[in-house]
Amino acid sequence: MGKIVTKGQFKNEIRPKLKEGNKIIALCHGVFDLIHPGHIIHFEQAKAMADILVVSITNADYVRKGPGRPFFNDEMRMKELSAIEYIDYVMISEGYTVHDIIEAVEPDIYVKGSEYKNESGDITQNIQPERELVEKHGGRVAYTGGQVFSSTRLINTGLSGLSDDVISFMHGFKKINSMSDILSLSERIEKLKALVLGDLIIDRYTYCAVMGMMSKDMAYSAKEKYTEEYLGGSAAIARHLSSFSENVTLMSVIGDEDEQRLKIYDSISESVHLKLISSHKNPTIIKHRFLNKGGKRESYQKVFSINNISEINEYEEDVYNELYEKLDSDINNYDVVFLCDFGHGMMAEKIRNLVQEKAKYLVLNCQTNSTNRSLNPITKYHRADAFSLDQAELKLAFPQFASDEENGLFKLSQYLGGQGWLTRGSDGAYAVKDGEIVSCPALTLSVKDTVGAGDAFYSLSGIYRFAGASEELAMFMGNIGGALCANIVGNKDSVKKVDTLKFASTLMNV
Numbered sequence: 001m002g003k004i005v006t007k008g009q010f011k012n013e014i015r016p017k018l019k020e021g022n023k024i025i026a027l028c029h030g031v032f033d034l035i036h037p038g039h040i041i042h043f044e045q046a047k048a049m050a051d052i053l054v055v056s057i058t059n060a061d062y063v064r065k066g067p068g069r070p071f072f073n074d075e076m077r078m079k080e081l082s083a084i085e086y087i088d089y090v091m092i093s094e095g096y097t098v099h100d101i102i103e104a105v106e107p108d109i110y111v112k113g114s115e116y117k118n119e120s121g122d123i124t125q126n127i128q129p130e131r132e133l134v135e136k137h138g139g140r141v142a143y144t145g146g147q148v149f150s151s152t153r154l155i156n157t158g159l160s161g162l163s164d165d166v167i168s169f170m171h172g173f174k175k176i177n178s179m180s181d182i183l184s185l186s187e188r189i190e191k192l193k194a195l196v197l198g199d200l201i202i203d204r205y206t207y208c209a210v211m212g213m214m215s216k217d218m219a220y221s222a223k224e225k226y227t228e229e230y231l232g233g234s235a236a237i238a239r240h241l242s243s244f245s246e247n248v249t250l251m252s253v254i255g256d257e258d259e260q261r262l263k264i265y266d267s268i269s270e271s272v273h274l275k276l277i278s279s280h281k282n283p284t285i286i287k288h289r290f291l292n293k294g295g296k297r298e299s300y301q302k303v304f305s306i307n308n309i310s311e312i313n314e315y316e317e318d319v320y321n322e323l324y325e326k327l328d329s330d331i332n333n334y335d336v337v338f339l340c341d342f343g344h345g346m347m348a349e350k351i352r353n354l355v356q357e358k359a360k361y362l363v364l365n366c367q368t369n370s371t372n373r374s375l376n377p378i379t380k381y382h383r384a385d386a387f388s389l390d391q392a393e394l395k396l397a398f399p400q401f402a403s404d405e406e407n408g409l410f411k412l413s414q415y416l417g418g419q420g421w422l423t424r425g426s427d428g429a430y431a432v433k434d435g436e437i438v439s440c441p442a443l444t445l446s447v448k449d450t451v452g453a454g455d456a457f458y459s460l461s462g463i464y465r466f467a468g469a470s471e472e473l474a475m476f477m478g479n480i481g482g483a484l485c486a487n488i489v490g491n492k493d494s495v496k497k498v499d500t501l502k503f504a505s506t507l508m509n510v
Contacts, residue, residue, distance in 0.1 A: 003082040004090045007104035010054070014089065015106065018052055026050035026142075027107035029098045031058050032077055033070040038113075040084070045144040046111040047086040054089045055081050056101040064096070064124070066480075066503035067444035067487045097126050102133050110134040110141045117143055124498055162510065165441040170510045173440075177473050179508045186244065186501065188467045193247040193333065197355065198340035198347075200252040200276070201233030202260065203451070203490045204288040210303060220303055222292065230491040231267055232287065234340050236452055239494035240459040240481065241338070242271040249273040249334070251326060253315060253346050255283035275330075277322050279315045283308055285344055289451075289490070300449050300489060309371050313345035320348050327351065331358045336466045338459070341366040343376030356383040363462035364416070365455070368393050384416040386465045388458045388478065390423045406430060406437040419465060421475055423457050425450070429479055433471040440475045443507065444483040449490055456485035456495045480504055 005014065018025060026046050032039065032055070047053040057077050063070050070077065074092055081090045093101045102110070110130065119127045131141045162170075208222040231239065238250040249272065254260060256278045264284075265274065290303040323346075331337065337359040341347045343366070355362065364384035368376055377396045378389055389397070394408050401408030405422060413420040413432045422430040428441040461478025469477065480503050481495045488495075 003088065004078050007091055007100060010089060010091060011104040015104075023052050024050040024108045025052045025054060025105060026109040026111050027054045027056065027101065027105050028111050029056045029058075029093065029101060031063055031065065031070055032081060033063075033065075033072055035080055035084075040086075042111070042113060042144045043084055043086040046109075049109050049111065049142060052088045053086055054091065054105050054107065055087050056091050056093050056098065056105075057081070058096075058098075059092055059094050062094070062096045064499045064502040065506045067446040067483055069506065096124075098130055099133055102130065102137065106137045107134060107139050110139055112141060112143055114143050114145050124502070162507070163441070163445070166443060166507070167510050169441050170507055173472070173476065174508060174510070177470075177476070179505055181469075181473065182477070182501065182504050182508075185464055185467045185469050185473075186497065189244045189463055190246055192245050192335045192463070192467065194241050194245050194249070194336050194338060194463065195331065195334040196234050196238040196241065196248065196250045196272075196338045196340065197327070198234030198237070198252060198338075199285060199342040199344045200231070200235045200250070200254055200264070201342065201344075202263075202284060202286045203230045203232035204228075204286055205230065205490050205492075206288065206290045208290055208292060208303065210292045222290070222303060228492065229263070231264065232452065232491045233285070233342055235264070235268060235272075236491040236494065237338060237340055237455050237459050238272045239268060239491075240456055240485075241463060243494060243497040243500075244460075244463055247273075249275060249330075251275040251277075251323070251330075253277045253279055253282075253319060253323065256280050257284055260284040275326060277319055277326070279319050281316050281319075282310045282345070285309055291449075291489075305370075307371065309344055313343070313372070314348070315345055320351065324350060324354060327354055328358075331355070332360070334360070336361045336363060336463070338363045338462060339365070340455070340458070341376065341381075343367060343369065343372030352381060356381060361385045361466050362418075363387065363458070363466065364418075365389065365458045366393065367454075368396055378412070379415065381416065384418040384420075386419045386421075386462050386474075387412075387416055388421040388423060388454070388461055390454055391425075394422055410435075410437065419471055419474075421457070421461055421471075421478060423454050423478075423482065429457070429475050429482075431471045431475040438472055438475075440472070440479050442483070443479050443503075444486070447486045448488065450486050452488070452491045453482040453486040455491075456481035460495065460500065477504070480507070 026049050028046050060074050078090050206227045207225045211221045214221045234252050242248040287307045289305045291300045292303050362385050364387040366378035379397045395402045398408045409422045420432050426442050430437050430439050457478040460481035461474045464477045465474035484495045
């Protein structure tokens with residue numbers, strides 16, 4: 001048996017013999033993406049505390065350092081560790097925490113670097129439960145000393161972990177912003193009361209393998225694999241926000257199908273307060289996309305899309321009246337309102353006017369898509385404290401500035417009277433700051449699916465701006481949300497606070 005072992009092998013075969021021989025076992029855990037002198041010193045000091053040193057790594061699927069990380073795969077990282085003389089056994093953890101490894105190893109000493117002594121400063125909030133689990137099994141936590149190096153910084157600057165334009169941007173960004181600023185704003189967001197108002201959409205994804213073109217028609221022939229459903233539209237935005245704030249409410253209109261209502265409540269009600277109104281006229285909106293996975297790369301191409309949206313985008317008058325009354329009575333209870341208009345009929349004029357008149361702070365997003373193209377301009381609103389839109393939506397709002405996006409965004413910001421951001425795909429984003437346009441590059445070019453990336457940008461930029469972030473810092477956080485969401489298929493999952501902060505920390509480490 002070599003140094004690289006499974007959890008089961010260690011627990012059932014190796015550990016009993018070590019315990020029988022009264023051997024002291026130490027455990028170190030981390031990503032260990034790029035081994036540097038700091039790691040060697042850490043392992044040397046850890047081995048000096050014990051007879052046996054076990055080192056575990058986090059499976060690549062659970063690494064929270066942003067898209068493109070870890071730089072080295074699981075096999076390479078374990079192989080590198082196994083070559084270090086101080087280490088006796090190497091294994092892999094299958095989760096966001098190290099609990100599975102602690103249970104398998106039951107270390108006498110769990111060894112961490114000195115930077116982890118302050119448990120309250122841990123972004124992941126994992127150190128305390130890890131310590132408690134180690135102590136439960138009779139062990140203790142110990143800390144190594146010495147100079148602290150950074151694999152992240154080495155990878156970011158020396159191994160093309162980040163593009164040149166991102167590194168250049170971060171050097172300037174760090175001069176006026178810090179990780180402590182981001183953490184302070186994140187704490188402030190936790191207690192904010194947010195209302196999300198907009199069309200709730202069910203995203204149905206059917207995964208298939210395209211076989212080729214049909215022999216007698218100009219159409220694809222594909223083999224169906226499986227189908228999944230995710231909560232999209234305003235529900236996706238509410239889910240993003242619920243990871244940052246404990247008080248998120250979603251108000252929307254759905255159809256009267258009991259099955260869909262139960263699915264929605266089962267999927268989201270634990271993290272988001274739901275206030276849903278039923279329409280007997282229109283069904284719950286379903287957008288059904290057929291996707292083909294692109295070879296060995298984890299990317300997807302849309303083959304075809306259908307939906308059940310009514311040709312007449314309007315609900316019954318009593319639905320609008322009920323929505324108006326709920327809003328009128330509740331809107332003053334919220335610190336911030338996220339109005340996300342997908343152009344499917346929910347935002348009648350009297351609803352729009354009420355929100356613009358009474359919202360304490362309004363974050364606006366007005367989308368153009370294949371079902372409402374040219375019919376849903378953001379200029380149908382006259383007020384927003386903050387807003388975001390993409391390039392097609394800016395052209396719809398001010399076609400005269402189609403070739404001058406910077407001036408168009410500035411004019412729209414003046415028109416709505418608030419802070420505006422323009423998302424530009426792989427070219428990053430623009431923001432209006434002190435009467436000028438500032439930019440932030442795309443923080444990753446690693447993409448699985450861009451559906452929902454704009455919603456994630458809107459959610460994070462809006463909530464951080466409301467919490468007091470500068471225009472540029474809010475744009476930076478929005479771009480992190482968009483980058484993380486672009487590596488989630490559809491709205492299968494939401495952008496999590498811990499992932500956002502870990503990615504921010506990675507970027508700040510250049």
